[in-house]
Amino acid sequence: MRRLHLSSRPSAWRGLPHASARGPTAWRAPPRAPHTRPLASIALYELEGKGRALLAEANICAGATLLQCVPIAKELKATPHAAAVCTHCLGPRRAAPRAGFCSEDCAAEYSAAGGDLLERCDLRALHAVHAEQNRRFPLLVARLLASLLEGLRRSGEAPAEWQHAMALCHAVIPDDAMAQVKEEHAALVAGFTSAGVSDAQSLQLLLPLERYTQLLGAAQLNAFELQTSRGVVISCLLPSVASCFNHSCEPNVLVSCGETHQVSFVAGREISEGEELCISYAPLDLDYEARQQIFKYKYAFTCTCSRCAEECPEDKPHM
Numbered sequence: 050m051r052r053l054h055l056s057s058r059p060s061a062w063r064g065l066p067h068a069s070a071r072g073p074t075a076w077r078a079p080p081r082a083p084h085t086r087p088l089a090s091i092a093l094y095e096l097e098g099k100g101r102a103l104l105a106e107a108n109i110c111a112g113a114t115l116l117q118c119v120p121i122a123k124e125l126k127a128t129p130h131a132a133a134v135c136t137h138c139l140g141p142r143r144a145a146p147r148a149g150f151c152s153e154d155c156a157a158e159y160s161a162a163g164g165d166l167l168e169r170c171d172l173r174a175l176h177a178v179h180a181e182q183n184r185r186f187p188l189l190v191a192r193l194l195a196s197l198l199e200g201l202r203r204s205g206e207a208p209a210e211w212q213h214a215m216a217l218c219h220a221v222i223p224d225d226a227m228a229q230v231k232e233e234h235a236a237l238v239a240g241f242t243s244a245g246v247s248d249a250q251s252l253q254l255l256l257p258l259e260r261y262t263q264l265l266g267a268a269q270l271n272a273f274e275l276q277t278s279r280g281v282v283i284s285c286l287l288p289s290v291a292s293c294f295n296h297s298c299e300p301n302v303l304v305s306c307g308e309t310h311q312v313s314f315v316a317g318r319e320i321s322e323g324e325e326l327c328i329s330y331a332p333l334d335l336d337y338e339a340r341q342q343i344f345k346y347k348y349a350f351t352c353t354c355s356r357c358a359e360e361c362p363e364d365k366p367h368m
């Protein structure tokens with residue numbers, strides 16, 4: 050068992066074997082994690098025969114917050130609630146100083162993450178894909194691209210959001226979906242080009258089809274769908290450490306938003322030192338078959354946890 054460093058020593062992450070249950074890993078040196086605040090003793094280990102896993106490094110009380118972070122990219126579901134909250138933090142909106150936000154800080158952070166730039170782009174084609182097929186991931190990739198362009202414009206460097214996204218493990222997009230993916234990629238490049246934010250050649254260098262496909266695959270494996278206490282539903286990508294939790298249908302860690310976009314990972318029960326920390330990749334109230342469908346089609350694995358073993362119908366032992 051080898052202990053890996055979560056963020057302080059990036060080199061420890063390089064060259065991990067492809068052992069994740071969530072598909073091919075694509076680890077690169079993770080960036081510093083300004084979006085992330087680990088609050089309790091958790092550590093990333095490489096377990097023999099199992100791959101990477103987050104473990105408790107001390108006994109943890111039920112209700113303890115293990116990790117807090119804000120999304121590196123998010124899309125709001127269009128609901129009446131969404132129109133009443135701060136565009137950036139999802140807290141209560143105020144009319145001043147800038148309409149649509151709660152504070153000057155939020156307006157500035159939104160702008161620094163490429164929000165203003167993205168508003169200038171014509172993404173109607175991608176919004177149509179979202180509306181017709183409920184595919185939000187192209188819009189998440191558009192947000193990441195906007196944050197990259199804005200980061201490059203401001204400092205000449207790729208921002209932490211982009212580096213986190215590139216460090217996420219990703220699903221391989223099937224060949225029969227590639228025609229659509231190519232079309233989306235072309236629509237994304239055209240949407241940014243028509244707004245004059247960048248020329249097509251630079252965009253093809255920053256986000257070639259291969260990288261677009263990688264980010265879609267990362268969204269497929271790592272996107273969280275969460276609801277704030279104000280009823281706002283978001284689909285979001287979290288910093289890479291938050292995507293290191295493995296799955297269990299009886300998770301000891303619960304993921305939730307409060308009033309804002311800050312996401313908390315909280316111990317759902319007492320956890321002993323050395324225990325693996327797991328979240329559920331599917332809603333806990335789904336039955337066995339519905340859960341397995343999600344694991345199979347979204348994450349390409351079969352869950353064999355004790356709850357699944359108990360709930361598995363006898364005629365489908367190897368679903």
Ligand SMILES: [Zn+2]
Pocket residue numbers: 135136137138139140150151152155
């Ligand atoms: Zn705000």
Ligand SMILES: [Zn+2]
Pocket residue numbers: 297298299352353354355356357358
């Ligand atoms: Zn299970």
